[in-house]
Amino acid sequence: MLDIIYKYQNLLxxxxxxxxxxxxxKEYLxxxxxxxxxxxxxxxxxxxxTIDEMVVLSTILFPEEAKAFEIKEALRQSREDSKAGKxxxxxxxxxxxxxKLRA
Structure with missing residues (x-):
């Protein structure tokens, strides 16, 4: 857990x-x-x-990492759904x- 805090501290x-x-x-940001x-x-x-602002900035500044995180989260959620029978x-x-394609 401490490593996460240090990484965030370094990012900020x-x-x-x-x-x-x-x-x-900068105008876009x-x-x-x-x-x-x-x-x-x-x-x-x-x-x-703020934390929310850092999420926005990080998603924009590091799009590859943001996409990789999104994919990992989707896979984690799908595994949980599968285990729960969803x-x-x-x-x-x-x-x-x-x-949907016909509409």
């Missing part, structure tokens, strides 16, 4: 560098965070982004997909 400590090195314009320009720069300077018949799923 270097967030200004990650923002500078990214291919995204500001828009995605839903904060004012002044607030954004203040948060970068003070390294005071499964659907292949035939039913395919019929639903066909219906």
């Amino acid at each position: 400590a270097n967030i200004d560098e990650y923002i500078e090195d990214s291919k995204f314009k 500001i828009e995605q965070l839903g904060v004012s320009r002044a607030t954004f720069y203040n948060k970068v300077k003070k390294k005071s982004f 499964t659907r018949d292949h035939k039913d799923v395919m019929a639903e997909v066909r219906d």
Whole structure:
């Protein structure tokens, strides 16, 4: 658990560098965070982004890692669903997909 905290601490400590090195314009990040320009720069300077803001920034700045995390979570959830008996018949799923494609 401590390693997670240290990784987060390192991420936050270097967030200004990650923002500078990214291919995204700061205006885009500001828009995605839903904060004012002044607030954004203040948060970068003070390294005071909230956890939710760091999730948004990390998803944008590290899209490959975000996608990998999303896939891992989907697999974990599907395993849990399967263990709990929350499964659907292949035939039913395919019929639903066909219906959606026709609509």
